[in-house]
Each structure stands twice: as structure tokens, then as C-alpha cells.
Amino acid sequence: MHVIVCVKQIPDPALPGELDPTTNTLKREGKLILDESDSYGVEMALQLVAAAGDGEVSLVSMAPNDEVSGLRTALAMGAAKAVLVSDPTLAGADALTTAKVLAAATKKLGDADLIIAGTESSDGYTGTVPEQMAEVLGLPSVTFAKTVEVADGTLKVDRQTEEGYDEVTCSLPAVVSVTAGVVEPRYPSFKGIMSAKSKPVENVTAADLGVESVSWAQQIVSVEDAPAREAGEIIEDDGESFNKIVEFLDELKVI
Amino acid sequence: MGIDNIWVFAQAADGAPTTGTLELLTKARSLGSNVSAFIAGDGTAEASALGDHGAAKVYATGDLGGVLPGVAVSSAMKTVIDGGDTPDLIMFPQSYEGRDVMSRLSVKLDRTVLTNSTEVSVDGDSVTVQTPIFGGAKLVNSTFTGEVPHLAAFRPKSFAAEAGAGAAGEVVSAPVPDLGSTGGATVTAVHVEETSGPKLDEAAVVVAGGRGIGEAEKFEMVENLAKLLKGAPGASRAIVDAGWVPYSYQVGQTGKVVKPTVYIAAGISGATQHMVGMKGAKNIIAINKDQEAPIFGIADLGIVGDVHKVLPQLIAALESR
Ligand SMILES: Cc1cc2nc3c(=O)[nH]c(=O)nc-3n(C[C@H](O)[C@H](O)[C@H](O)COP(=O)(O)OP(=O)(O)OC[C@H]3O[C@@H](n4cnc5c(N)ncnc54)[C@H](O)[C@@H]3O)c2cc1C
């Protein structure tokens, strides 16, 4: 079984985000890391391939400046190879362009039985790329997967819904987006980290993939500060502060 | 020309449109004079509520037969558009199904999408949406620069739902065409998690617990307090991921958006991704032992203290009233 995982490499979400003052897009300088949202997809793919008994996991990523740190993490976890699309003409690309580029990049890796992505990235979180990729590739898809299983060439997914979950079956090949927490991502072993350094990563541009007309029909016109919410009264608990809460709830007439 | 023909992707549960759908219709009718809803199913049960919130027409796909809405509804939309009714703007809820339908359609029409928006305005032919970023600290205004239809998704509770627009919408059949290879996913069983009390995103009071609650068993304190206040319990992602409570409890960027009269955050630090889901609460009470916790920056009443002391005292005080 061949599983391709889309892995986004992002600025560390623990650091405060910053906008580029000229383009108003998110600054993506400095070291990028594997988006935690995609570590679940990588783990899921490795488990599915292990359960199938043969096959491999490969990766696609689009990131600026030939950035590979996040890809190396996923390779260290156990993926075999990767395609990286890095191209200055893609800076600030919208989700649709990203999906077209990633869909084309998967073709570089040969036929896949399954393509896995996160339900949404940690930095852009449009949550649209996986479903857009499925449409570009003409594939069925199951989004918001909580569990994924492949049996007799059919995909079985428990899909998160607003009220609970649905059991969904799907033909292969297909695109699946997985929610955070579906599996426990493994830590790369020392051996994994060492071997990741020599695993193949193919660098390509949009033109190499035959993705023409790289442009997008949206523009940021301005950025403003949101009206700040004022902090109210902060008190140290002296053993009686619950009374303050009771008073407050009383004033608001909720009790 | 101007922006006049607006569609709203309508979602329904048990024969009634969701509040999110009615919010978008209400906004749509303030922007354009020709508003339609587009719904999966036969649309008859929902037509009057949809009409009363602004939809003069209700495009209905008919039963989807278990096919996931993303691919089915977007294909039906594309067929109507190819047939000559081209909307200027299609508004989607930023929900599971809304996202999927919009994503598929964006590829079919080759149109960009603007997501996670909380406001929209129209000026002549130009549509601008506003999106909060960095946990709501900044607001980004973006316009569409391409051809219509423009596709935009809105976070729940961005607009107020108001009835009074008039008669039931006229139901127009918009069948799903053959989906070919893309139609391979089908729902075989539906599981609904049992909940009691008000729904999290509709409750007037939300009591939410975070990692500071300490352990799964102690979440009972949060549930008891919620029950006493006739509210709903909620949670931070930290304790959802830890498996203490189901995902349906999660408040925040990747969970529910709540705007209750009172939000009580117990043992929650106030990460930006949590705050986007509850900043709209009218009143916020925070209990946290760390006085530097960011949640205190937006709290109307902040108690620097231990939830294991304050919550039981509060529960006892309310029980004795
Ligand atoms: C704050 C902010 C808001 C934005 N809003 C919009 C918007 O409204 N509309 C819009 O078109 N663009 C928007 N963008 C740009 C958008 O983030 C980029 O186009 C991005 O390349 C793809 O979208 P995403 O990260 O939102 O993907 P999502 O759809 O949220 O990502 C889901 C999954 O797709 C895969 N994936 C996504 N990107 C990559 C990648 N580069 N490499 C490998 N796998 C990937 C990953 O598996 C990921 O988990 C926004 C960016 C920012 C920073």
C-alpha cells in the first residue's frame, strides 16, 4: 500500500505570529517545523502501511526557501521519501493554488492508494485544502476522520460530526483528512533521525509540475486592531472569593 | 450590476434549518434583493423558516442517499450555475459540511475562497470580508478580485438571525448529477452522542474546564456547576485531546464558538485558539491559580485561586440557595 501524506511546514505556533507589513501575509522566515496537525497523518499512514504488511509512506510539502526541517521530522518518523515544492512565485498562494500544486506534486510520487492530510493547518486553518485536492484529482474523500481502517481494498472511517460521528465507507484511491488526536504520533528514534538525513527529497517548482497561471483572486486590503476587551476586577482568593462569583451571577440574573 | 444574487448553503437538523444558516440568510438579505438557500434533502420542511429569514427560493437536491454532502451538493450547485443562474456571492457556514461543499465548488468553478470570516460588506461590485487572526487581536479585510460567484465561509454567530422576511421559499429541484469517481464515499451508520441540558453553542451559561481541573474525574465539578446554572459544560482542547471529555465539548478555533451571557473558565490558560471561541461572551469569569494567565486579560471577574477550592465552595453556595 502506498500512502501519501501532505505535511505543512510552519513557523513555530508557540511564537507570536507576525504579518509582513508590505504584503500583509504571515511571515515565514526562519526555521519551520512540522505542523503538529500533520504529525497525526504521518503516524496514521505509518500504521496503515504496517497493518497492510507492505508498501511505504511518502510526503508532499509546499514551503518557501527549500525548507526541509519539518519534512525531515516526518522522514525520521518513518516516511520513505518526499517531494518538496518551493517556488518564490507561490509566496502568499491561496488555498486553491496550494491544492492544485500539492495535487500535481502527488503525481511525482507514483500512484497512491490513499492521500492523507490534516483537517486544518495550525497557521492558515482554512480547512479547505484536502477537499480541494480531492476534487482536483477527481477522487472521493472523507474529511474529519477520527479512525481510519483499510480492509479488502475499502476504506472505513469514523467521521466526526457536530452531533457525534458517522461510519463511512469509501472506495480507494481516496483523500482523507484526519483530526488531531486520532493517533499518538511517535517520537522519531535516533536511528530514524540519522537515516532521515539520507532519504530522498525531490525539489520542484510550480513550472516543473505543470501548474501554470499561478495567481489568486483575493487581496488583503487592510489590517486593523480589534477592539480590545477590557479586563475587569481581578482578586486573589482568600477563601471567600466564591461569594464574589455568586454576587456577580446574581447581578446578571442568571441565578 | 452590483452584488444582488446571493446563495446561502443551508444546513438543517430534524427538519429545521440550523441557527448558523438563519444567521447567514439574515445577513444575505441585507446585502442583496435576490437570496436563495441551497439545501441537501427535499427542502419542504425547512422552506418556511428559510423563507422567513430571506430565502425567496430554496434549491433542494433531494435525498443524498448517504453520499457525503461535500461532493454531492457542490455538483448540484455547479449544475444550476451552468444552467444559467449565476450567484454573485455564495455564503457558507464554516462548518464541516460548509467547508467541504465550498472546497469542492471552488475547484469546479476555479474560484478562490475566503474563510473564517466574521463580517462581510458590499460596495458596488466589490465584496469585502473581515477575518479575525491571532486569536482575534487583529482583523484582516480582504476582497475578491476575480469573477463571480465569490465563495466565502463565515464563523458561527457572526450575525444575528432575524425572522420576518416573509413567505416560505419556493422549492426548486436541483438534483445531484452523476458523481463518477468522486462519489465513492457513503455513510453507513450515524451515531449521535447523548447530551442532556442546553446545547453548548446555545446555552446562556457555559462552564468550561481546562487542564487546571487536574484529572478526568474532577471534571464532574464543571458539570455540576453547569447543571446548577442551567448551562452547558465546555472544555479546552487540552482536555479533549487528553480524552477527559468528548470533542463535542471543545470551545475554540477548532471547536465550537459560544456567545453566552456568562462564560466561566476554570483552569483554562486562555490560549489564542481558545479565546476565539469564547471572546464574544457577554461576561467572562475566570478562575486560575496563575495571576499571569492570559485569560485574566479578558475576564470581567478574575479569581486568582485553586479550582479545587473555589469550585466546590461555589457549588455548595449555589446548592444552599
Ligand atoms: C491567518 C491566515 C488566513 C488565511 N486565510 C485564507 C483564506 O481565507 N483563503 C485562502 O485561500 N487562503 C488563506 N490563507 C492562505 C492559506 O493558509 C495558504 O494558501 C495555505 O497554503 C493553505 O491553506 P491552509 O494552511 O489554510 O490549509 P488547510 O486546508 O487548513 O490545511 C489542511 C491540510 O492540508 C495540508 N496542507 C495545507 N497546506 C500545505 C502545504 N503548504 N504543504 C503540505 N500540505 C499542506 C496539510 O495536511 C494540512 O493539515 C490564509 C493564511 C493565513 C496565515
Ligand SMILES: Cc1cc2nc3c(=O)[nH]c(=O)nc-3n(C[C@H](O)[C@H](O)[C@H](O)COP(=O)(O)OP(=O)(O)OC[C@H]3O[C@@H](n4cnc5c(N)ncnc54)[C@H](O)[C@@H]3O)c2cc1C
Ligand atoms: C491549530 C490549533 C488549534 C487549536 N484549537 C483549539 C481550540 O479549538 N480550543 C482550545 O481550547 N484550544 C485549542 N488549541 C490549543 C491551545 O493552543 C491550548 O493548548 C489549549 O487551549 C490549552 O488548554 P488549557 O488552557 O486547558 O491548558 P493549559 O494551557 O495547560 O492551561 C492550564 C491552566 O490551568 C491553570 N491551573 C493549573 N492548576 C490549576 C488549579 N488547581 N486551579 C486553577 N488553575 C489551575 C494553569 O495556571 C494554566 O493557566 C489549538 C491549538 C492549535 C495549534
